[in-house]
Amino acid sequence: MADTAIFDVDGTLVDTNYHHALAWSRAFRRFGITRPMWRIHRGIGMGGDNFVPEVGGRDVEEQHGDELREAWAREFDQLIGEVQPFEGAYELLAEVKDRGFRLVLASSGKREHVETFLDLIGARSLADAWTTSDDVANTKPEPDLVAAALGKVGGTGGVMVGDSVYDAQAAAKLDVPVIGVRTGGFSVGELHEAGVLQVFDSLVAFRHALDGTPLARAGRSADGG
Incomplete structure (x- = not known):
């Protein structure tokens, strides 16, 4: 799990x-x-x-x-x-961490950009690790970023949260399930077609529905099994 x-x-x-x-x-x-x-x-x-x-x-x-x-x-x-965090970003990360997951913030962006975003969210104290362009040879839709994220924390199984079909394509190559949010502008149908398991309109809606997702509890399925 x-x-x-x-x-x-x-x-x-x-x-x-x-x-x-x-x-x-x-x-x-x-x-x-x-x-x-x-x-x-x-x-x-x-x-x-x-x-x-x-x-x-x-x-x-x-x-x-x-x-x-x-x-x-x-x-x-x-x-x-001009960039702002999405509403509820910090609260969602904090709750997922509280549920027992190792938390990795995955980006293939420039280090200075990623660090700016971490500070915007207030996520440095929450994340167990994060990635930048220094950690990948090939970017999405190739799976390097997902592999690097798991490797940073020695994870044996992951769930990815993303906003694009490219997140789903990258994760699928490593059999990592994906939860989607519509913040990237892709439709629900497009995200499902790319392999996304569940799609939420916002991070706030996602956090309220965590118990019904693969991020309900580390090491357990959404139904508690």
């Missing part, structure tokens, strides 16, 4: 997805490339190594990939001061 709760950070605990979309749009425009904002938004949740070829195209990746990622980082740095 699960002993580790793995929480995606961007878009799940902190409200960053539209900031990321705007930063990517501005980064593309630096190179004279325009992509519709809806298309950019649909790629948020992937790591930058996968995002550029997926949204920009293979030619754009080959010509400008690393420069685009650097430009995105500079653009996002200008927006990060």
Whole structure:
């Protein structure tokens, strides 16, 4: 049974997805490339190594990939001061920790960004570990981030909480179940189709329903078995 709760950070605990979309749009425009904002938004949740070829195209990746990622980082740095945690983020993490789970905050973002978000949530004292881009070779939808999160705490079984289909795809490659929240803008149907077990509209709704989820109690199923 699960002993580790793995929480995606961007878009799940902190409200960053539209900031990321705007930063990517501005980064593309630096190179004279325009992509519709809806298309950019649909790629948020992937790591930058996968995002550029997926949204920009293979030619754009080959010509400008690393420069685009650097430009995105500079653009996002200008927006990060506007980021806020989602309502109930701290309370949800605290309750999951109280229920006996090892708590890992999983991000493949830049270390300075991740640490900013931890401070926004007040999560440093709660988390047993967290990850950054330093911990993964390949980003979502590859499973490196999920494996790194489990490895940080010696977890034998995990449950992941995320906001995107890419979280589900990454976790599925390691047979880790996923609980979804709609904070990333994906529909309930899309998340279920990607393999998400349960979907909640908010972190607050999720916390109120914890007893009916795989995070009811560490080492036990939702029905107490």
